[in-house]
Amino acid sequence: MTSTTKHSTRRQLQTANATVEQARARNNVLRERFPPRSAEAWWPATEQSADEVLRRLTAPPFLAAANASRAGRRRGVAKLLRWLSSIPGDTWQQRWKASRAEEIPGADWTDLPLRFLHESGLSPSYERGDLTSGLLMLACGDVIRPDLAWMLTRTHKHLAPVMAEVRDPEGFAQLAQLAESGPASARGEATIAATRIAMILACKGGSISSITVGDCVELVDTLRQVHVRGGQRKVDFYLRLRALGVFPEDAPATIRAFGLAAGRLSIEELVDRYPIRCRPVRDLIVDYLRERQPSLDYTSLDAVSRTLAGLFWTRIEALSPGIDSLRLPPALARAWKADIATKKRTTIGPDGTAIEVASPRLNAKDELIRVRALYLDIAHWAAEEPARWAPWVVPCPISDDEISKAKDRKHRKARMDQRTRDRLPVLPVLTDTVDRRRRAAAELLAAAEHTRPGDLIPDTAGALRRAVAPKAAGHMTWAEETSTGRRRNLTYEETEAFWAFAAIEVLRLTGIRNEELLELTHHSVTEYRLPSTGEVVPLPQVAPSKTDSERLLLVSPELADVLSTIVRRLRGGSRAIPLVTSYDVHERVWNPPMPLLFPRDIGTEHRAFTPTALRKLLINALAATGLTDAGGELLVFSPHDFRRIFVTDAIMNGLPPHIAQVLCGHRSLDTTMGYKAIYPAETIEAHRAFIARRRASRPSEEYRTPTEEEWDAFLAHFEKRKVSIGTCGRAFSSPCVHEHACVRCSLLRPDPAQRGRLEEIRDNLVARIAEAEREGWLGEVEGLRVSLAGAEDKLAQMGRRASGGTAIDLGMPRIAAAQPTQAEGTASLTQSLDDQQ
Template sequence: MTTKPTTTLPAARRSGQRSSAPLHGSAQKSLRATFPARSVPDAWPATTEDRDQVKERLEEFSATANRHTRYIRGRGAQTILRWLEEFPGDTWQQRWRNSGSDDQRRAWLDHLIEAIGDGRCGRVDRPELASGALALVCADVIRPSLEWLMTRQSLNLRQVVTERRDPDGFAALAAVGAPELWSTNLGFNARYQIAMLIVAKGGGVRDITVGDCLELRETEARVYVHAGSGRSLFYNWLRELGNFPAEAPTTLRDVSRHSGQVSAAELVDRYQLRCRPVRDLIVDYLTERQPSLDYNSLEDLSRTLARHFWGNLERHHPGIASLHLAPEVSAAWKERCRTKTQVRRLPDGTSVEVTSPRTNNINLLTAVRAFYLDLAQWALEEPGRWGPWVAPCPVKEAEISQRKHVTRRKARMDQRTRERLPVLPTLVTTAADELKKAQARLAAVRAAAPGTSFTVLGETYIKVKGTRYTDHVASATAYDANGRRHCLGPAEQRAFWAWASVEFLRHTGVRIEEMLEASHHSITQYRLPTTGEVVPLLQIAPSKTDEERLLLVSPELADVLSAMVCRVRDVSGAIPLVRSYDPSERAWNAPLPLLFQWRWGGQNRPVSVSTIRKGLDETLLASGLADSTGRPLRYQPHDFRRIFVTDAIMSGLPPHIAQVICGHKTISTTMSYKAVYPTEAIEAHRAFIARRRALRPSEEYRTPTSEEWDAFLAHFEKRKLSVGTCARAFGTACVHEHACVRCSLLRPDPAQRGRLEEIRDNLVARIAEAEREGWLGEVEGLQVSLAGAEDKLAQMDRRTPGGTAINLGMPRIATAHPIREKEGTSSLGQSVDDQQ
């Protein structure tokens, strides 16, 4: 991995790479088409009145206000109306639009003061103009845009609209809204949003449509950027009031960020490919593959082909327009695919480019190879459509071998499991302790009065002041001794869901998406047909493999599920229905009584993956666990699944049963999750030795006597011979009757080579004497001994380092300036004079 400093520009812009266009808002666009917002007409009774009639209307509208307020509103409104008379139009609304006031937004008041600064429209007074604009807007004389209202917020807008425009509608809204939120900051914001819709669109509370709410949320995302967590509470109140049809979305939460499914053309067009024919080919290919792929896989395939393959080629080879790649082009592309470059921000605020190996490089090459091979196969069926694009595949079969990749991944995953399984009890204990501490802090801050200090767990806090913040989130905010602000309510929420996640994952081994989709309906029971005992079961909804399964609920898991159910129940005792978003399929799920839900921003919403990860990281930080390198240990939710499989199989659970529990297609997948420990090999070998010993006679394993031990030691002393060592086993007799030269068990000693040569020479002399004397029976035995002696000498030669090596010397090679030798010739035997 290499790093280098960068500038403040994004990496894609510095390298000339075109960044992908975002897909956010596609679901919102679809909803806007289904539920259009109300258009603002040019005329209605209040906006067609003349200036005197408007003055009477404002006086009637401000009848409940004090005299000074009525005076200020009237003077400011008349000044604005005189200024609007300078613009063309038959109504005040038309003149307002022609003045361009909606486009001024925050600068509108400055623009108005500058326009009427010469005094022709009356005295210029900033508070009077702001109050007059509020009066005209609330009296429905003009209907400004939502952008104008959001940039010119007034503290009195909500109150005036509530009291004068539609008091009955707001009273009905208060009856269906949450009483504990109506007078809180969240409730104020929700009512202000409804007031803005009434002012901008006209009508009352019950006239607001789904399209109006969508337009408001879209405008807030454009004006505020960070709209906050409670900005969609107003929509929930209006929906509970019965304003919207049954097919209206359940919530507007995050609808602008969750894109929903889009077409293959939109997926490809994110990367702005220059070659239109290849772009159309990739779109057709994805459309052809779409029925057999889930949406997440389709998006990954579009990213691979449009960005990492063809987009990469267009950036480095401008003008390329054919799939028939030259060898050097394909080789350069594959080399670039082996690494990836990311921009990371350092703690000091600077950024660096980090280049690291791409872990999914083989998957990328496999997708491109499948693309080429599919075109070749489809060309046989539809030659007119796919035939022109058939080309040699730049990726060879040997380049996508998964053997090393799978082995390395298995080794990495096993190492992660071996590091995390032994310390899992520590993590479990820490999660429970952190939850108890967080609950103690939350109880202490709620019991304390605003602005007072309190001590809990040896720490001193000061609760925030302000009785306006009466909801549970704001009332749980305090400052510590160092002046740092702590939101103890969300901290307690994260601590609880971190504890629940650790317990749920380690007892079930489910995937993170399966855990978050578990609902109250998932808890069921089963009566055993043999004993009639009722056992609790947990139903896991179809996820990655589209197969549901049932898990036995252990007593520990039952306690966790009970705590979760008690936590998410509302005041009526029922679990609220929550609609979750499936990030894999880019679709909203049906409302369900999810177990992993919490109340945030005045709404019940599912617990997100980021919340689980953040709570888990905080728990790990509190535990102080570290990995082999000394860095803080990190747990991913999927680590618990591998730990569950490893611990279950090591505890004696058959692998095929673990396969069913985990929902794997094949048992090989289950075994790949199981980490291999060195102790397992040791214990297995010890068990093998124990079984082998059990089959042998027990007498062999008795304690030897002193006589037996002395005989054993004497055996090794008797094995020492003049020319080497005898290798016969203990307790066996010499088969050659001590004719050691002939014996194959004699291991000659190289140091006794001289003695063995004397024996050989003596045998040769004795054979000659026997032949001379005619002792033919003696000759045959002596020749056997001679062959054995020569064999032992040959063994010595083979065992002696360099015993039979022949030194050939170093060859000499002629150089450009050969050195003259005494004989006057070079190393090749040629005369030096001749070489020159």
């Protein structure tokens, strides 16, 4: 089995703007476990006669306190029953559906009964208001059950109060008690939640205790279809119902588990996201992924499926329609590799037109590695299961050289080191700015909260006044700029400033990963008592993330102060930290409720910070600093930059690298050292320290102060280097290996000014060799020839030094119009050389 390659890019989650069909396609397992109640075709109240319905809806508990409301409801019920009686059907529900009133959104549905009443000769006064009141009584009395989507197109000011009086007084009383126990600022959300719950009762029947999880999911799906906007108010009613104990214990903690975050997909669903036309290849990819599934986490499985089904085979079919084999022709393989080397995205230009922009794919080799693994794994498995895998064994179109990443790793190391060197010096500026920003935002919010709406906020030099915002959420404090009139949410600004400060401090003081920060809980901070002194030392316990291994970090005084500030903020006026259900965007699973240290309040719900929200905090915090990079652009910090800065700073200040490895949770020391940026000054200091250590290990007499005799001998050495035909280059205090036969020595540097003397020596050597051969002194001939060869070599050196060399321009090759003959080519080359000379 080949090794797993971690995919570096993550697919962004789809937002709440999805259609109902898209929402229902997510998390099918949860939806099957919690289905909505089916629409009933019959129930006792809808089959009653007109007199029975009118008698029941005009008796307690349907009687309003005000006489005018009581009379209007009575008239409305009577007129609607008269109109519905004219429509065919066995029940009032059948007649209501047959009336086609639900095809008209909003309040215009009353045109249908008004037209009938006018044609019947009845007085038109107050009839539209009477009809609305009559429909309210029919729905609350369970005579008819309108369609949910149609109900959402209308306002329902009185639906929840009337439903609380006539349908389920006890259930709505518990709901009101729950709202009273909550903060006063959430009373508006409680009213909206009660209306949503009353709407479910009007459309599904029953009481609050009979509402199912599926009913709530159906309402939220319909809300997305009818109302695109709405935010947390769309799902707040689910949290209140769950708090009342209406749902079973295994119900999800948040309704967002059904659609706002996509769950895990099966292998078939992962592959079928891409339009693969060749069914056998599609089935092969599914089998291959299923074979590798036990050794991969979900994130890696998702990445491999995207590569094989999306970037590989879907594009192969686009380049070569009808292909049905993994054997790729060389031309097709080259075209595919060139295609995935770049990625294309569409942007909107200044004139509003769509522009396609191409950029290099940084992880192109990672994609090639996954495709190569497919070919090699199939070839390996074919030896064990030939019937299953052998038909697909073909040569791999990707070579080893194409996936070599040695140079890429060096370039990446250089980029990351430079990134760390740019950000480490300005880190104090960033931390100081976010701290001052947090304190200023808190002081401004406190001053605004003690200011009456419409008055100027103290200590703002008249620049801000407390805004009058009657429709704003009760827990929000708004201010208005006196010069421009622009409104500012001071509560949001203070919250953002605090969590930016907390995130930056924890990241820089611990060096933990992004996902590890977001998974820190109150239970993560454990205590260790020193056995010698009994001192209690706090230790943050980092949950398993990338390497699936827990680790403990020592809390510094600075980090302890930050963590205590976070805990005090989360506790507020109570002693307990709220439990938060978080969604793991990598593994696509919901975690159980935990006391997370980095939650955020959205409406009445406590949610965990997401990686996207954390990046937004960093961007806004950096914008307040005004820091720029070498190109003048705004300096950007990613959460992982703080991890690299932590490692670099720790090792530079003396922390042993193997201890830094444990603190960071790295499996290899090489990974830790790869995080550490190297500075030029650091290299010089390390070399000087090495020299000092080497000196300490050698005899001390080698580093004593020289005597005058030794110094004179050292100076005399340079005077004795001068010889008749040049300069001797031997080292100090070293003997002459040639016994002063300088013409033979390779250390002699000949002087061109002594060329005549060296030529005289050469001629003398030639004459002596001739004399020795003539006289028969053969033993001297060999030595003389060695000296002659040395003299000629020194003369050649003088010649090269004197000439200095000549550069010849060879010119640029060009294609001739016709192939010249050998004679013509020789003449052309000769002429070219003559021209250059």
